[in-house]
Amino acid sequence: MFIEYTWLVPLIPMLCFLIVGLLGRKTPEKGGYIAIAGALLSFIISALIAYEYLTGDAYPEPVTSQIAWFAIGDFEINLGYYVDGLTCMMMLFSSFISTLIFIYSIGYMHAEGARKTRYYAEVSLFLTGMLGLIVSSNFLEMFIFWEVMGLCSYLLIGFWSFRHNDGDAASANAASAAKKAFLVTRMGDVCLMAGLFILLGEFHSLDYTELFDPANIANADSTMITLGMLLVFGGVIGKSAQFPLHDWLPDAMAGPTTVSSLIHAATMVKAGVYLVARGYPLFIQDPEVMLFVGIIGGVTAFFAATMALNNYNIKKVLAFSTVSQLGYMILALGAGGYLVALGMDMGGAEGTALIAAGTAGFTAGCFHMMNHAFFKALLFMCSGSVIHSVGTEDMRLMGGLGKHMKITSITMLLGSLSIAGFPLFSGFWSKDLVLDIALEAGDQTIWFTVLWLLAVITAFMTAFYMFRMWFMTFMGEEGANTQHCHGESPKTMTAPLVILSVFAVLSGFLIMFGLDGMVSFEVTDTAFIVGGGHAGGMVHYFEHLFTNPYTYLTIVLALLGIGIAYLMYAKKTVDPGRFNKHGESGLYKVLANRWYFPEFYNWVSWKFGYGVAKGVNYVDRQVIDGTVNGLSAAVVGGGDTISKMQTGNVHDYTAVILLGVSVLAALFVVIAMILGGM
Amino acid sequence: MIPLEYFLILGAILFAIGAYGVATKSNAIIVLMCIELMLNAANINFVAFGAYHPDIMGQVFVIMTITVAAAEVAVGIAILLNAYKMRKTTELDEDGLTSMRW
Incomplete structure (x- = not known):
């Protein structure tokens, strides 16, 4: 009875967007309470839908309903909703975390005055985009909401577009950062759109029910599916900030911290991972595609983690860690999908075993996505609390804040432990599942062994840089800005932190209470089923995790990372300057300059983009405009000349x-003479 | 009985005078009158042919033509009057009404 109202989930934030945008100025807190109420209502409805779906008879078959939207020839485009286990999980954590972020915004955005109306309207629209994307029943509908999010990220990253700190670099200037985010993700979106065209051409429909039907897939041209899914993955690379389009996300830190939290935890970058998970039945048609997906994910995880190692900006460290964690999710989906794809090619008992092993990758990726949403939202909101108090983002000016901000420091410690993969914290469970599946895929191809190695090193680096950040911020001597900080943040900010920290610590245990069944993936001859898998339960996972020697390897590495960070930045018995020649070594500079990716982007834009733009400009102005202008000039000139024949003189x-x-008359006479023979 | 050629020659002369007037005179009222001359030249031909070729239609058509000509003159004079009110002239040369072209 609630599932029929799934369309309300994105519609309510949409209405909030309209109400706040049009009338928000007159309401208390400039529309903040309306936005919170909308997000909360969406969460409640999502929870009711999830409960009804998961306990209903249809589970795990997806529940879907559509109405015809329009038709072009024999392509019928529908609007509707599509509810399955993945939808439920995404809906729940997106709306829940957004609600908390909106509550937090009341405190964080307190000083913004009239601009708050714009802020609350835009975040409501952002949430609309994410929830709409999640419940969409076909790829076109999804793509529309995908673009809505692209627009909102542009607007919100550039929220402080009037601030020009120093120069025009995207990292210093909100307007440039917004532009960069928009343009870089646009490159991915163009790929995604091309991919959808190919799928539409192959399947004559974009409905999930049609596309995920094994019979339809078997009828379609497999080369075209491969090409189409590679292009769709291009969209994921842009949206989820994967290598090599990852560089917009660190610059996006120019927006308010709440927006960063929203982008990194509840919306936007999660959309890309969701798209891979949603399109899994098509992705797994070709092992090579999944290998590519896995390589991109693993490389991103490693690259981004290296850049976080020596950054001094508290938000940028978190941004790089997000990119790195997204790499983990993509890696898990890629490695699992690779095994499934191989198994489907192989067939027989061996193939079935591979498929069974590979589907764990789907669960791992989705599970890590949810855990990451909790602890990354928490970490960003903690960093926001710190920034709110000390008024700077530079960690060198912080230090010793632990005494002044007890709640923030403790919740951030919990978040950091979680992301570092400290045993029994949420990040530990999902990260080890990811590493496990990568290692398992390594049995089939050496590529995944290499990626597993990168991922293990990344786990070490993650622990190190997260605790470098925590120690630099909360421990050690008091920095310049700590001495006149405002102390702990108001309750509207600390309450969401406390709630989220509970989830960040405990959400990992959900997998023992059936979450793995909810986001499992099953391949049968007649369907690809999300959800409804066997819920392994506590014993299964304990057994698997704690008998695996590699689990202990990552635990040791994580503890080692934390320990080194402690020695370097809290106890200061080891001088980090010894390893990087006091910031003079080549590697240090490469990392500080983000592997020169901003320069590379600029170089490509100037050499290639600008050149193409000049050529297009020339064609537009000279050839196209020239033709049109020439034609009209000829008509006008000709008319002018000929009109001179009209002298206006009656005598003429x-x-x-x-x-x-x-x-x-003369002619008639002549004709008459000839005919009449006169 | 007067031969038919006489009427036709009279009509032709009247038409030529009218045409000459329209082509050369610069006063708009004279031009209008010349047009009337040309119409009446045609009327003479109608009546003459109607009489020599026993058929009442010739005369019927003349009455029709006179009616139309009367209406046409009324409209023409009205336009000219308004033009005169604006320009204080009825001349058709460059300084007069011709400057209203385009």
Whole structure:
């Protein structure tokens, strides 16, 4: 009875967007309470839908309903909703975390005055985009909401577009950062759109029910599916900030911290991972595609983690860690999908075993996505609390904040432990599942062994840089800005932190209470089923995790990372300057300059983009405009010239008429003479 | 009985005078009158042919033509009057009404 109202889930934030945008100025807190109420209502409805679906008879078959939207020839495009286990999980954590972020915004955005209306309207629209994307029943509908999020990220990253700190670099200037985010993700979106065109051409429909039907897939041209899914993955690379389109996300830190939290935890970058998970039945048609997906994910995880190692900006460290964690999710989906794809090619008992092993990758990716949403939202909101208090983002000016901000420091410690993969914290469970599946895929191809190695090193680096950040911020001597900080943040900010920290610590245990069944993936001859898998339960996972020697390897590495960070930044018995020649070593500079990716982007834009733009400009102005202008000039000039024949003088007209009549008369006479023989 | 050629020659002369007037005179009222001359030249031909070729249609058509000509003159004079009110002239040369072209 609630599932029929799934369309309300994105519609309510949409209405909030309209109400706040049009009337928000007159309401208390400039529309903040309306946005919170909308997000909360969406969460409640999502929870009711999830409960009804998961306990209903249809589970795990997806529940879907559509209405016809329009038709072009024999392509029918529908609007509707599609509810399955993945939808439920995404809906729940997106709306829940967004609600908390909106509550937190009341405190964080307190000083913004009239601009708050714009802020709350835009975040409501952002949430609309994410929830709409999640419940969409076909790829076109999804793509529309995908673009809505692209727009909102542009607007919100550039929220402080009037601030020009120093120069025009995207990292210093909100307007440039917004532009960069928009343009870089646009590159991915173009790929995604091309991919959808290919799928539409192959399947004559974009409905999930049609596309995920094994019979339809078997009828379609497999090369075209491969090409189409590679292009769709291009969209994921842009949206989820994967290598090599990852560089917009660190710059996006120019927006308010709440927006960063929203982008990194509840919306936007999660959309890309969701798209891979949603399109899994098509992705797994070709092992090579999944190998590519896995390589991109593993490389991103490693690259981004290296850049976080020596950054001094508290938000940028978190941004790089997000990119790195997204890499983990993509890696898990890629490795699992690779095994499934191989198994489907192989067939037989061996193939079935591979498929069974590979589907764990789907669960791992989705599970890590949810855990990451909790602890990354928490970490960002903690960093926001710190920034709110000390008024800077530079960690060198912080330090010793632990005494002044007890709640923030403790919740952030919990978040950091979680992301570092400290045993029994949420990040530990999902990260080890990811590493496990990568290692398992390594049995089939050496590529995944390499990626597993990168991922293990990344786990070490993650622990190190997260605790470097925590120690630099909360421990050690008091920095310049700590001495006149405002102390702990108001309750509207700390309450969401406390709630989220509970989830960040405990959400990992959900997998023992059936979450793995909810986001499992099953391949049968007649369907690809999300959800409804066997819920392994506590024993299964304990057994698997704690008998695996590699689990202990990552635990040791994580503890080692934390320990080194402690020695370097809290106890200061080891001088980090010894390893990087006090910031002079080549590697240090490469990392500080983000592997020169911003320069590379600029170089490509100037050499390639600008050149193409100049050529297009020339064609537009000279060839196209020239043709049009030339034609109109010819018509106008010709008309001018010919109109001079109309002298306006009655006598001239008379003369012409008389002449004509005379000529006609003479002609008649001549004809009559010839015919009459006169 | 007067031969038909006489009427036709009279009509032709009247038409030529009218045409000459329209083509050369610069006063708009004279031009209008010349047009009337040309119409009446045609009327003479109608009546003459109607009489020599026993058929009442010739005369019927003349009455029709006179009616139309009366209406046409009324409209023409009205336009000219308004033009005169604006320009204080009825001349058809460059300084007069011709400057209203385009």
